[in-house]
Amino acid sequence: MGYGDDLLITAFAAKIKKKYPERQIVIGNSKAGTAFYSRVWDHNPNIADCRNLLKDKPIHLIDYHSENRPYIDHEKSTTSKMIWNKEFKPEPGEMYFSKEEISDANNILLDAKKFWNKNNKKNFKKIIFLETSSVKINNFQLSIKHQNKDWGYKNWIQLVSKIKNDNLIIHSAHEETKKIEGIYSPKEMNFRTACAILKLSDLYIGPEGGFGHVAAALRKKAVLYFGGWISPDVIGYDFHENIYYDNDFSPCGEIEKLCNHCSDARKTITIDIFLKHINKALKN
Numbered sequence: 001m002g003y004g005d006d007l008l009i010t011a012f013a014a015k016i017k018k019k020y021p022e023r024q025i026v027i028g029n030s031k032a033g034t035a036f037y038s039r040v041w042d043h044n045p046n047i048a049d050c051r052n053l054l055k056d057k058p059i060h061l062i063d064y065h066s067e068n069r070p071y072i073d074h075e076k077s078t079t080s081k082m083i084w085n086k087e088f089k090p091e092p093g094e095m096y097f098s099k100e101e102i103s104d105a106n107n108i109l110l111d112a113k114k115f116w117n118k119n120n121k122k123n124f125k126k127i128i129f130l131e132t133s134s135v136k137i138n139n140f141q142l143s144i145k146h147q148n149k150d151w152g153y154k155n156w157i158q159l160v161s162k163i164k165n166d167n168l169i170i171h172s173a174h175e176e177t178k179k180i181e182g183i184y185s186p187k188e189m190n191f192r193t194a195c196a197i198l199k200l201s202d203l204y205i206g207p208e209g210g211f212g213h214v215a216a217a218l219r220k221k222a223v224l225y226f227g228g229w230i231s232p233d234v235i236g237y238d239f240h241e242n243i244y245y246d247n248d249f250s251p252c253g254e255i256e257k258l259c260n261h262c263s264d265a266r267k268t269i270t271i272d273i274f275l276k277h278i279n280k281a282l283k284n
């Protein structure tokens with residue numbers, strides 16, 4: 001599972017911890033008898049680190065793993081197509097940071113501001129945290145899925161050209177991510193530092209995925225590209241600007257082949273449409 005999945009369970013874990021404050025709450029697979037660790041849960045007072053459990057306190061296992069993710073209809077899904085559970089609606093999760101993580105984020109933000117001042121004579125209006133693609137996926141099916149979900153590098157470049165003159169953009173560029181000229185991209189930044197930077201930003205822009213759930217957990221404004229692969233009715237948040245290609249084939253959930261429907265979504269969701277959602281998010 002991904003970081004977004006790990007964040008989804010934190011809201012439920014908080015409820016369980018409130019109900020059973022004396023228990024150590026862990027996430028895992030009850031059938032396999034395993035518990036999981038995720039960096040997402042670092043410093044979370046409601047979820048115990050399964051690697052360092054106390055012997056004298058009871059353990060409460062939340063059964064949550066890749067085979068029972070609640071937004072997927074597992075009975076109807078196949079090896080080629082994901083079918084979504086339309087009854088599911090996510091609750092914003094929780095994410096906690098150490099003082100050191102916030103300090104690291106502030107240092108990167110300070111460097112980003114120096115970059116802005118070096119290349120601009122005016123003050124920026126907003127700080128925007130941007131993601132344009134996911135990490136490199138070696139698994140074939142996951143790679144196809146992420147390509148179907150992608151808005152396209154050329155679209156992101158054109159969008160950035162429209163907003164970079166007024167806003168300080170911090171690009172969360174992974175090792176395999178194509179850089180975009182004229183905006184700031186940290187040389188070194190791990191996932192949690194990236195999330196702390198998002199916390200200090202005014203707006204998140206990117207594809208539906210992990211950082212969208214981070215933005216929700218931090219109660220930050222966001223503009224998200226959903227395309228036509230999955231619906232925001234299933235996995236989105238009402239307080240975000242969710243851009244969705246809604247037609248008879250949506251949401252397709254295609255994971256076996258590159259999807260013409262998803263290609264149509266990239267063409268239909270224009271730069272102007274994205275800009276309207278960004279302006280709306282920044283005004284609210």
